[in-house]
Amino acid sequence: MPTTRRFSQDPAGRPGAAQTTVKAASSPARQALLKLGLARDIDLALHLPLRYEDETRITPIASAREGASVQIEGVVTGSQVQLHPRRQLVVTLQDASGSCELRFFSFYPSHHKTMGVGVRLRARGEIRGGFWGRQMLHPVVKGASAELPAALTPVYPTVAQLPQAYLRRAVATALARVALPETLPAELAPPALVFDSQNGLQRPWGLRDALTFLHHPAPDVALAALEDRSHPAWQRLKAEELLAQQLSQLAARRERDQLAAPVLRPAAGAAALHEQLLAALPFQLTAAQHRVVEEIARDLAASRPMHRLLQGDVGSGKTVVAALAACVCIDAGWQCALMAPTEILAEQHFAKLIGWLQPLLADRGRGVAWLVGGQRKRERAAMLEAIADGTAALVVGTHAVIQEQVQFARLGLAVIDEQHRFGVAQRLALRKKLLHLGQEPHMLMMSATPIPRTLAMSYYADLDVSTIDELPPGRTPIVTKLIADSRKDEIVERIAAQVGAGRQVYWVCPLIEESEALDLSNATATHQELSEALPGVQVGLLHSRMPAAEKKAVMEEFKSGRMGLLVSTTVIEVGVDVPNASLMVIEHAERFGLSQLHQLRGRVGRGAAASACVLLYSTGDSGRLGETARERLKAMAETNDGFEIARRDLDIRGPGEFLGARQSGDALLRFADLAGDTGLLDWAREAAPIMLERHPELAAQHLERWLGGKSDYLKA
Ligand code: ADP
Ligand code: MG
Numbered sequence: 001m002p003t004t005r006r007f008s009q010d011p012a013g014r015p016g017a018a019q020t021t022v023k024a025a026s027s028p029a030r031q032a033l034l035k036l037g038l039a040r041d042i043d044l045a046l047h048l049p050l051r052y053e054d055e056t057r058i059t060p061i062a063s064a065r066e067g068a069s070v071q072i073e074g075v076v077t078g079s080q081v082q083l084h085p086r087r088q089l090v091v092t093l094q095d096a097s098g099s100c101e102l103r104f105f106s107f108y109p110s111h112h113k114t115m116g117v118g119v120r121l122r123a124r125g126e127i128r129g130g131f132w133g134r135q136m137l138h139p140v141v142k143g144a145s146a147e148l149p150a151a152l153t154p155v156y157p158t159v160a161q162l163p164q165a166y167l168r169r170a171v172a173t174a175l176a177r178v179a180l181p182e183t184l185p186a187e188l189a190p191p192a193l194v195f196d197s198q199n200g201l202q203r204p205w206g207l208r209d210a211l212t213f214l215h216h217p218a219p220d221v222a223l224a225a226l227e228d229r230s231h232p233a234w235q236r237l238k239a240e241e242l243l244a245q246q247l248s249q250l251a252a253r254r255e256r257d258q259l260a261a262p263v264l265r266p267a268a269g270a271a272a273l274h275e276q277l278l279a280a281l282p283f284q285l286t287a288a289q290h291r292v293v294e295e296i297a298r299d300l301a302a303s304r305p306m307h308r309l310l311q312g313d314v315g316s317g318k319t320v321v322a323a324l325a326a327c328v329c330i331d332a333g334w335q336c337a338l339m340a341p342t343e344i345l346a347e348q349h350f351a352k353l354i355g356w357l358q359p360l361l362a363d364r365g366r367g368v369a370w371l372v373g374g375q376r377k378r379e380r381a382a383m384l385e386a387i388a389d390g391t392a393a394l395v396v397g398t399h400a401v402i403q404e405q406v407q408f409a410r411l412g413l414a415v416i417d418e419q420h421r422f423g424v425a426q427r428l429a430l431r432k433k434l435l436h437l438g439q440e441p442h443m444l445m446m447s448a449t450p451i452p453r454t455l456a457m458s459y460y461a462d463l464d465v466s467t468i469d470e471l472p473p474g475r476t477p478i479v480t481k482l483i484a485d486s487r488k489d490e491i492v493e494r495i496a497a498q499v500g501a502g503r504q505v506y507w508v509c510p511l512i513e514e515s516e517a518l519d520l521s522n523a524t525a526t527h528q529e530l531s532e533a534l535p536g537v538q539v540g541l542l543h544s545r546m547p548a549a550e551k552k553a554v555m556e557e558f559k560s561g562r563m564g565l566l567v568s569t570t571v572i573e574v575g576v577d578v579p580n581a582s583l584m585v586i587e588h589a590e591r592f593g594l595s596q597l598h599q600l601r602g603r604v605g606r607g608a609a610a611s612a613c614v615l616l617y618s619t620g621d622s623g624r625l626g627e628t629a630r631e632r633l634k635a636m637a638e639t640n641d642g643f644e645i646a647r648r649d650l651d652i653r654g655p656g657e658f659l660g661a662r663q664s665g666d667a668l669l670r671f672a673d674l675a676g677d678t679g680l681l682d683w684a685r686e687a688a689p690i691m692l693e694r695h696p697e698l699a700a701q702h703l704e705r706w707l708g709g710k711s712d713y714l715k716a
Contacts, residue, residue: 032162042705044174048214049154056149056219062097066129072100073122073144079115091115093123100134120144151216175215180208183702185695188687190239210236238672239680244706246688247699249462259440261305262412266297267331274327276360289321292466296325306442312468313642314448314602322415323353325444330393334412337395341418343372343548344555346398348577361393371397374548402429415444449595478605478613480637485616491585492533499537499564503582503609507567508600510588527567542568579607589615590629594649597636
């Protein structure tokens, strides 16, 4: 009950009461400030209100309308504790125009006195009408002695340990004290300086102007413009923020360009490893694969570290591109690491790459090493040795690859699959694996979740992007159907038919938010049910809690084709490759994100057989699927294009899905909104290089202001 707390923190009419509260809360409050990242004056000055309260005027009680949030002032003419229907303190406040009852359900005996008869009070809250006259429930109450503020009162985002009053004071002090030199050179005026001629807003908004205004706006401001952040003061701030973001990425990129990386030139002739691999492959590369291989090869041959994102829809064939890059690296005498987010995925890469590369590497006296979490000690020790002495030319694994004990002899290239599933810290750790030679490895990040253009331009401005925009030939498009889960029986028949025809089927169980245990019991029950409904079909179960060895055994069975149906939680989400699988059933599809559904769907349609994906949806108690849920699922049925789906997902869910760990913990954009502020983003993209070029000191100052110590995160 926030109202109760507010009242007890700021007890009525006690002079200096608020001061005492602040002192008492000083230490935990200060800690809370730090936790919110509000360490420097500038951080506080940039901590902007969520909303405002109007304490600038007093409304005569008689003219306060029901439902309105108002501030009234008067003298207490009655104060008593009522016991029925609920224990409560009822205070009657009277001004020249009328009276109003203030009711408190939670109060201390002292309040009875501080709001005693004859005391003059100010109360702020929502007016309720009612037969018995006007009332306010749990109003915020203050002594009436203070002057009315001239500006709206800011309400800041805060946490429990940090009282609003304390935070307000901290922000106000910081704002008054902080130096806010302008960092935007006149030639780079943001579009926010072009003003709206209505509202009398035709003056240049400097940073200080904008901040002062946003913390303490005049009471006559158009609140709507403040709320939707279209007000020029907001625009000015968002422009600053976007510029900082672009600058930091550009700066990170230039810094990286100064670093040395091994020059990896492809060997020439038929004896080159990559030529041998191409000759051994059972297929021809697509034109798109050729193109991205070229782009990567060009980067590898340069002496600055590559930092490239390889994006391509599910099934577009990124793995072989990575393998070819690895070949170039290995031929040049260096090691390549390939890191995948899950063991299953790492395993698959391993199986394929070993199949492709091991015979070729063996001829050269080198091999492939494999590192995962639950490995046996002896095996692991042998792997570590091979990695350290350089005989392991290729190292495949999970997070185990970046552990400290893993010492590469000469890591030249690191490939990160499903990069958005890895944290920034992990990517940084990988980069550091080569520092002992005074160099940086080249980095290739792969993603099947295509990043929409606006995001690529803003969050990934420091990355080079290669895109595989075509699928290998011979794939039949996946047909996607939406079916209500009341028709499960039909689906079971369909599964039986597919398995009867020698095909295989995935059944994905729903994600139950925040409960792995429930996920599990649900998957187990479904497994049981389907086993009973499909006698004669081998039905397997895969979930995230299973020991690695067991997972592996289940995957083996499925891959071998003996297992007809695999029931699983979302552990199969990424990268599993069984071309004989032709039907995917996703239960409670309405609970998944679009990109996630797309990834899941990509598990089928990998062979030549016609494939289908059934999105089972549950209508719940209402008997119908909500409008947005229907829209989203319809989008899935309408297109197989991952980019189109990503675009729609961005519209529906915002950028979180795509950014992964990059933005976790510190949202890099607090104020600007990529979808809404494209004009400002364009400006910032143009301004950043000019600023670095012509005004490097201002650029540094600007970055320091906005990012302080956080810019490290942008380098990964
Ligand atoms: P993803 O991009 O989703 O990681 P994979 O690399 O797993 O896709 O490739 C999907 C499947 O397509 C694999 O079986 C792979 O061997 C196969 N493949 C890759 N490139 C081609 C190609 N040019 N022609 C035919 N099949 C290909
Ligand atoms: Mg893949």
